[in-house]
Amino acid sequence: MQDHRFILSSNDIPHAWYNIAADLPELVPPHCHPATGKPLTPDDMKPIFPDTLIAQEVSTERWIEIPDEVREKLAIWRPSPLVRAVNLEKHLKTPARIYYKNEGVSPAGSHKPNTAVAQAYYNKQAGIKRIATETGAGQWGSSLAFACDLFGIECKVYMVKVSYHQKPYRRSLMQLWNASCVASPSQDTKVGREILAKDPDTTGSLGIAISEAVEDAASHDDTNYALGSVLNHVCLHQTIIGLELKKQLALAEENVDVLIGCAGGGSNLAGLVFPYVKDVLDGRGPKLIASEPTACPTLTRGKYAYDFGDSVGMAPMACMFTLGHSFVPSGIHAGGLRYHGMAPTLSLMHKLGAMEARSYHQNAAFEAGVMFARTEGICPAPETNHAIRAAIDEALRCKETGEEKCIVFNFSGHGHFDLYSYDKYLAGELEDYDLPQANIDKALGELPTAHAE
Amino acid sequence: MQDHRFILSSNDIPHAWYNIAADLPELVPPHCHPATGKPLTPDDMKPIFPDTLIAQEVSTERWIEIPDEVREKLAIWRPSPLVRAVNLEKHLKTPARIYYKNEGVSPAGSHKPNTAVAQAYYNKQAGIKRIATETGAGQWGSSLAFACDLFGIECKVYMVKVSYHQKPYRRSLMQLWNASCVASPSQDTKVGREILAKDPDTTGSLGIAISEAVEDAASHDDTNYALGSVLNHVCLHQTIIGLELKKQLALAEENVDVLIGCAGGGSNLAGLVFPYVKDVLDGRGPKLIASEPTACPTLTRGKYAYDFGDSVGMAPMACMFTLGHSFVPSGIHAGGLRYHGMAPTLSLMHKLGAMEARSYHQNAAFEAGVMFARTEGICPAPETNHAIRAAIDEALRCKETGEEKCIVFNFSGHGHFDLYSYDKYLAGELEDYDLPQANIDKALGELPTAHAE
Numbered sequence: 001m002q003d004h005r006f007i008l009s010s011n012d013i014p015h016a017w018y019n020i021a022a023d024l025p026e027l028v029p030p031h032c033h034p035a036t037g038k039p040l041t042p043d044d045m046k047p048i049f050p051d052t053l054i055a056q057e058v059s060t061e062r063w064i065e066i067p068d069e070v071r072e073k074l075a076i077w078r079p080s081p082l083v084r085a086v087n088l089e090k091h092l093k094t095p096a097r098i099y100y101k102n103e104g105v106s107p108a109g110s111h112k113p114n115t116a117v118a119q120a121y122y123n124k125q126a127g128i129k130r131i132a133t134e135t136g137a138g139q140w141g142s143s144l145a146f147a148c149d150l151f152g153i154e155c156k157v158y159m160v161k162v163s164y165h166q167k168p169y170r171r172s173l174m175q176l177w178n179a180s181c182v183a184s185p186s187q188d189t190k191v192g193r194e195i196l197a198k199d200p201d202t203t204g205s206l207g208i209a210i211s212e213a214v215e216d217a218a219s220h221d222d223t224n225y226a227l228g229s230v231l232n233h234v235c236l237h238q239t240i241i242g243l244e245l246k247k248q249l250a251l252a253e254e255n256v257d258v259l260i261g262c263a264g265g266g267s268n269l270a271g272l273v274f275p276y277v278k279d280v281l282d283g284r285g286p287k288l289i290a291s292e293p294t295a296c297p298t299l300t301r302g303k304y305a306y307d308f309g310d311s312v313g314m315a316p317m318a319c320m321f322t323l324g325h326s327f328v329p330s331g332i333h334a335g336g337l338r339y340h341g342m343a344p345t346l347s348l349m350h351k352l353g354a355m356e357a358r359s360y361h362q363n364a365a366f367e368a369g370v371m372f373a374r375t376e377g378i379c380p381a382p383e384t385n386h387a388i389r390a391a392i393d394e395a396l397r398c399k400e401t402g403e404e405k406c407i408v409f410n411f412s413g414h415g416h417f418d419l420y421s422y423d424k425y426l427a428g429e430l431e432d433y434d435l436p437q438a439n440i441d442k443a444l445g446e447l448p449t450a451h452a453e
Numbered sequence: 454m455q456d457h458r459f460i461l462s463s464n465d466i467p468h469a470w471y472n473i474a475a476d477l478p479e480l481v482p483p484h485c486h487p488a489t490g491k492p493l494t495p496d497d498m499k500p501i502f503p504d505t506l507i508a509q510e511v512s513t514e515r516w517i518e519i520p521d522e523v524r525e526k527l528a529i530w531r532p533s534p535l536v537r538a539v540n541l542e543k544h545l546k547t548p549a550r551i552y553y554k555n556e557g558v559s560p561a562g563s564h565k566p567n568t569a570v571a572q573a574y575y576n577k578q579a580g581i582k583r584i585a586t587e588t589g590a591g592q593w594g595s596s597l598a599f600a601c602d603l604f605g606i607e608c609k610v611y612m613v614k615v616s617y618h619q620k621p622y623r624r625s626l627m628q629l630w631n632a633s634c635v636a637s638p639s640q641d642t643k644v645g646r647e648i649l650a651k652d653p654d655t656t657g658s659l660g661i662a663i664s665e666a667v668e669d670a671a672s673h674d675d676t677n678y679a680l681g682s683v684l685n686h687v688c689l690h691q692t693i694i695g696l697e698l699k700k701q702l703a704l705a706e707e708n709v710d711v712l713i714g715c716a717g718g719g720s721n722l723a724g725l726v727f728p729y730v731k732d733v734l735d736g737r738g739p740k741l742i743a744s745e746p747t748a749c750p751t752l753t754r755g756k757y758a759y760d761f762g763d764s765v766g767m768a769p770m771a772c773m774f775t776l777g778h779s780f781v782p783s784g785i786h787a788g789g790l791r792y793h794g795m796a797p798t799l800s801l802m803h804k805l806g807a808m809e810a811r812s813y814h815q816n817a818a819f820e821a822g823v824m825f826a827r828t829e830g831i832c833p834a835p836e837t838n839h840a841i842r843a844a845i846d847e848a849l850r851c852k853e854t855g856e857e858k859c860i861v862f863n864f865s866g867h868g869h870f871d872l873y874s875y876d877k878y879l880a881g882e883l884e885d886y887d888l889p890q891a892n893i894d895k896a897l898g899e900l901p902t903a904h905a906e
Contacts, residue, residue, distance in 0.1 A: 010455070011454055107830030376560075422628075
């Protein structure tokens with residue numbers, strides 16, 4: 001029987017992260033201060049990040065060593081398997097070969113612990129006792145809770161209120177890993193109290209939760225902040241995905257033709273594709289595809305501009321593809337993809353023409369996820385379904401053309417805590433809306449001005 | 454960095470199951486007809502099982518070939534990893550080495566698909582279009598749903614009513630895999646309607662659900678029945694766990710001293726230990742430990758006798774350790790361990806003195822599970838926590854004596870759908886009851902009489 005799973009040993013966990021800043025033909029424009037619009041200085045970031053992470057955020061070194069203590073913790077679940085989806089291929093009757101890198105095998109169930117472990121480690125090294133963060137559906141919050149618990153750091157999670165009530169199990173997971181989790185907006189911060197005073201019944205948003213976590217970190221001496229996506233150092237930590245993939249594809253004796261990831265803040269996609277971007281820019285690389293929801297089409301309909309990282313203008317501005325920080329996507333189940341912006345590194349890469357972007361309605365995404373679950377067995381996260389949809393579409397195109405392409409997608413997480421959304425899909429209760437251009441135009445009309453030069 | 458995960462390739466999936474009947478010094482007494490008490494004939498079983506499984510149930514051949522089609526489907530997730538729990542060892546400061554065989558990596562999240570895939574395959578071969586089964590917490594129902602979907606067989610699951618409402622996500626998983634799932638007792642069977650007529654508010658029980666599924670299978674020509682534990686052929690299919698383990702321990706250059714599994718119906722424990730039993734009987738083997746709940750102490754306080762497989766006397770009698778078919782355990786969260794009987798093969802082995810049994814209260818079990826989640830990352834199923842508790846106790850004993858034992862336990866499943874019970878435990882809301890001897894005596898006083906000689 002041919003082996004369809006390509007598994008590495010702990011020793012194959014990369015010894016260094018790959019920093020794409022070393023190989024992009026342009027520098028990523030600096031992040032800017034939300035109040036002044038001027039480039040952030042390291043001192044601006046010190047109240048919420050340790051020096052090592054600030055240095056990684058602006059580094060142009062190609063390789064950044066992974067500390068042994070981080071590799072040891074990553075070894076709890078890494079390297080993640082690369083699996084050939086033979087049953088899906090047979091079902092599709094495609095000549096293409098479809099592989100997925102299974103990041104769902106981590107304790108928290110997604111790629112997020114890759115950076116959570118690194119961030120918890122560097123904060124521990126800096127003597128930090130407590131980390132505050134936000135979470136939407138709970139993937140990031142549970143990942144950081146897990147990582148903080150490994151290093152004995154306290155963890156406070158501001159969880160978007162609607163998810164806090166709809167996804168109690170991810171909250172349970174955070175508590176299991178010793179974190180404290182509150183519904184956002186909360187009474188625990190000034191910004192939370194102000195929003196609740198105006199609108200006690202608000203469902204909350206990721207932007208509000210970010211604002212609360214940043215305020216918490218900035219106003220407590222022993223507390224730092226941690227972000228689960230978007231920032232350069234977060235994408236850097238995720239590059240172990242693509243670095244492992246290269247070794248696994250060599251084992252499988254494959255050259256990848258198409259690389260696919262879903263894109264919310266961008267970190268799982270960045271981690272998958274960054275190690276391939278130099279080849280792409282040199283004209284030798286695979287086709288790269290970002291798959292995003294039609295309800296939050298940052299790359300396909302957004303603008304490359306400076307915008308705030310959060311929704312209320314407290315977080316720094318970044319130069320990125322954005323729909324405008326005031327843009328509010330409809331309530332799709334892929335909560336992790338409901339972000340107005342996109343990682344600046346990934347955004348620059350996309351601006352340089354190194355990547356395609358596609359958007360899918362959620363019914364089309366769930367259709368793909370159900371097909372995957374019924375052929376390959378594993379139930380994917382709603383976010384991941386967007387990547388699967390794009391992979392299936394590529395494979396069906398190969399069926400038409402007869403091309404025997406090698407397609408790899410990032411299986412960013414499992415859907416064990418999202419089964420409610422599958423019930424809705426299977427009951428035919430999910431609706432797809434076309435997003436009016438006026439909604440985007442309005443939010444883009446409210447972009448802030450940076451003074452980066 | 455030393456590798457702590459021992460991973461095999463698809464080619465290492467065993468080519469044959471190991472049948473312990475070939476090596477036990479006594480034959481497992483025959484199953485008997487529930488009405489007559491006389492040994493079941495193959496003809497008695499034909500209405501609900503395919504011939505191949507009936508043959509496996511009574512076979513004394515040592516090795517039974519695994520069909521290639523079954524191995525191909527098992528390869529979706531097998532071989533399962535053997536992992537050394539180094540973080541748990543460090544936390545315990547034990548000189549023992551603790552390993553776990555991670556059966557939680559299967560699509561349904563437990564060891565159950567190992568037999569579900571085999572049973573679905575043989576039913577498909579026999580031209581069966583539909584399979585009916587029961588499920589408690591949903592582990593078995595979701596596993597059979599997954600397996601039936603792989604082979605295009607319809608699947609009907611009778612799910613114990615209290616779990617049907619308390620564990621909606623395992624129900625969602627069954628629906629995702631195309632199964633139809635009803636709360637038991639249901640209006641779909643005669644036995645269900647009778648029970649509902651007497652007690653409309655009953656919470657149901659595994660015994661009732663078995664009765665419904667057996668009736669469904671016996672009364673539909675195109676429908677067979679499938680059981681997730683207890684029977685000889687089910688334990689047989691699980692032996693791939695122990696067979697893989699032997700290869701993995703050779704890779705790890707270990708000789709196992711203690712082998713541990715939790716025991717409800719007994720199949721995960723059987724699968725782990727059967728390949729080691731001949732060594733044990735020859736005086737060379739590891740110590741084998743069955744870990745069961747104090748609330749349902751089948752091996753530690755039950756009797757070796759003939760009893761019905763279900764709670765109402767419709768299913769065949771088996772010679773096994775039992776608390777009596779009318780015994781109703783308290784509502785502990787480890788639903789999969791709330792069964793009055795125990796696999797006859799495992800029971801005989803225990804009667805022969807080849808295995809120890811221990812019982813734990815649920816708070817002690819959850820304490821172990823939380824320790825595991827906080828050190829090794831993965832959240833275990835409440836059932837699995839019983840095995841972890843016994844492993845931790847063995848490791849702590851080694852700490853006292855200084856012995857560097859090699860301890861292996863079966864991580865029978867993850868707890869992603871059981872987080873509610875962790876919430877209860879962490880909130881201090883789980884209660885432990887001492888089971889009065891009178892309850893056991895009463896149920897044992899109602900044992901049926903078999904005429905097996």
